[in-house]
Amino acid sequence: MESSNFIVDFLNWLMSFEPKAIVLAASAIGAGFAMIAGIGPGIGQGYAAGKGAEAVSRNPKALRETTMVMLLGAAVAETSGILALVVALIMLFGNPLVNLDGNAFIIMASAMGAGLAMIAGIGPGIGQGYAAGKGTEATGKRPKMQSQIVRTMLVGQAVAQTTGIYALVIALVLLFANPLLNL
Amino acid sequence: METLITGKALILACSAIGAGLAMIAGIGPGIGQGFAAGKGAEAVGRQPESQGDIVRTMLLGAAVAETTGIYGLVIALILLFANPLVNML
Amino acid sequence: METLITGKALILACSAIGAGLAMIAGIGPGIGQGFAAGKGAEAVGRQPESQGDIVRTMLLGAAVAETTGIYGLVIALILLFANPLVNML
Amino acid sequence: METLITGKALILACSAIGAGLAMIAGIGPGIGQGFAAGKGAEAVGRQPESQGDIVRTMLLGAAVAETTGIYGLVIALILLFANPLVNML
């Protein structure tokens, strides 16, 4: 077998490994991709922390109310970081791809695609954290309105979560119900 | 697992990656709608009597902001479930 | 052993990746329109009597902000359903 | 044995990726014009009597902000429909 076309060379080189090895190698990269989602909660919750500190300086008496809202909002903002972590842990410790029947090349790419999809979680993380911060600020200004503020914050945060869920669904489809192998 | 690389396999493999890339669009609506959520919560705290109008405007705007995330989802679903590329081979 | 990958297959495979990349443009309208939603909700809370004008301006601006997301979608759909590249081979 | 991937096919395949990359520019106008939409809605709420001037300024500024998104679209269309690279081979 000889070929002097570098694309074919490369693909043949990839295929010279045991199929399981290229799937596992791709899973390492996919897990890394997924973790990038963590940018979102980090920014968002940090914003909430800053607004929390500010709210305390403006209305020290509402410390308990503002801290509650900050933590509740930040907890919601954590979601996409947790989802990404779960997907990464699945790929590392319970990888469903290694036992699949089908073309190893497609399975390998599916591991990377699943990781890439999770990056969407940056958005909800930032957005929900912003909402947490504004909710905290508003609560500091009008502690009596806390329940209405929190309700609006949670409704908005729920809306902001959707694209993160879409990404999770695509990642889970690629990992557990890969339709490409049947095509 | 088999390791034969056919043209079809290459297309399907790259479709998996393309689907993952398309989902990254979801960053946008997540940030934007979260901003709307925050401004909505702030506005409700300030004018509780306008809560209905505020939340309606926030949700209307958020619905508009969702579209490009849906576009990404649709392209990903097409790549995964109704891949038109393999039929072009 | 025989390599079964044709040039056509490579183009179609890369088209799947290109389609996914094009959708990333959707980050922009998502953030921007969400910002508009938030400012709209804030403005409606402050001036409920101007709700009509505020929402109309918000939606007009959001429509303008949608265009580049649509451009990305159109390029992705062309790559997937009316791929002109395979005909250039 | 015959390898069917030609140089022309490689150029066309990479053109699909290049077209997708070029569309990413659309993030910018999406964010920027959405910001303009939000500030426009806010301004209209505050000074409804200046609505005409506000919306005109917003649209003028948004038109300026659209250009780089159009540049990206034009480069993508050139790569897909009038690819000059394959003629250089």
Added chain:
Amino acid sequence: METLITGKALILACSAIGAGLAMIAGIGPGIGQGFAAGKGAEAVGRQPESQGDIVRTMLLGAAVAETTGIYGLVIALILLFANPLVNML
């Protein structure tokens, strides 16, 4: 057996990707000019009597902000239409 991908083809293929990458610069002017549009609309709403000065300053600043988007476009056009790299082979 014959290898059909030449060095020239590889350069042209990578030029397509380079052109796409260069367009990504367009994110910047899009965001920046959109910000200027929003602040311009806000300012016109507040001081309608200064509309001329405000819009002139906004457009002057936006012209300055356009340059790096143009640089990206120029590099992409050079790669596509006057590729100097293939002549260095």
Added chain:
Amino acid sequence: METLITGKALILACSAIGAGLAMIAGIGPGIGQGFAAGKGAEAVGRQPESQGDIVRTMLLGAAVAETTGIYGLVIALILLFANPLVNML
């Protein structure tokens, strides 16, 4: 033809890249906690007598913001020191 690279080596090589990618998550806590630091400093300047509560709130919020950076670190450490993937071969 003989490849000296085993499947195990390929997995370990890609684990190095995966570990590097996972660390990128650290961008988020860095930005967010820095924002908190800035607002905290501002707040302490405004209400020096509430310094204790302000700093405690800032640190509590910052601790929450740290988690995803830790997640990324943990995944990277697992890939480097307790790689479960090589055992699945």
Added chain:
Amino acid sequence: METLITGKALILACSAIGAGLAMIAGIGPGIGQGFAAGKGAEAVGRQPESQGDIVRTMLLGAAVAETTGIYGLVIALILLFANPLVNML
């Protein structure tokens, strides 16, 4: 059998990608100068009598913000027109 991709061709191909990557720096000045344009327009609206000073400061600051975009352009032009790497072979 002869493989036609030489080391020189590979360097030139990667130079095309490097040039494209270098242009991405242009995102920065685009955003920054657009911000300056918006703040300048706002300031001119508020203090029309200081228009000269405001615009001069805005342009001075924008000139400073342009430099890294120029650096990227210079590196891209060197890669495309005066590539030093091929002479090192």
Added chain:
Amino acid sequence: METLITGKALILACSAIGAGLAMIAGIGPGIGQGFAAGKGAEAVGRQPESQGDIVRTMLLGAAVAETTGIYGLVIALILLFANPLVNML
């Protein structure tokens, strides 16, 4: 035909890329701490008498914001100087 690249070499090569990727985390602390610097300077200008408290809070918050940048550095240094992956071969 003999390939001279061993598995160990591939792991070390990918470790160089992984180390570079890990450093990207440094974007976060840079932005965040710079924000803190700006707010700190602003606060000191407003309440010079609280300078000590303000700067201490700023530095405490900035120290917290540094951690993920350090995590990235540590992973990079491990990959470069105490690479555990090559010992797993």
Added chain:
Amino acid sequence: METLITGKALILACSAIGAGLAMIAGIGPGIGQGFAAGKGAEAVGRQPESQGDIVRTMLLGAAVAETTGIYGLVIALILLFANPLVNML
């Protein structure tokens, strides 16, 4: 039969990509200095009598913000004109 891509060529090719990547650092100073330009213009509009102090502070801060863009430029120039890697072969 002879493959003409040497290790030296591969290093130089990857140096072109590395140089392009290093320039991306320029996004930061571009955004930051543009922010400084905007705030400087705003401040000059408000306190024209302090124009000297404002502009000096703006330029001092902008000079500090330039450094990492210069670092990126220096690394790119080293890769292009004084590549130490090829001497390590």
Added chain:
Amino acid sequence: METLITGKALILACSAIGAGLAMIAGIGPGIGQGFAAGKGAEAVGRQPESQGDIVRTMLLGAAVAETTGIYGLVIALILLFANPLVNML
């Protein structure tokens, strides 16, 4: 047929890319320190009498924000001038 790319060459080539990636960290300090410059200029305009304290705080904070950019530079310099990976082969 003989491939002339050794493991050492591959490591050095990837080190060039790793060095470029590490420089991207410079985006952070550039944005952050520019923000500090803007807030510093604003503060000096408001309280010219506190100029010394303001500028000192700004520079102290900016020095803290520089560190991760320096980390990236150090890793790049290690990869280019004192590459430890090639000695591990």
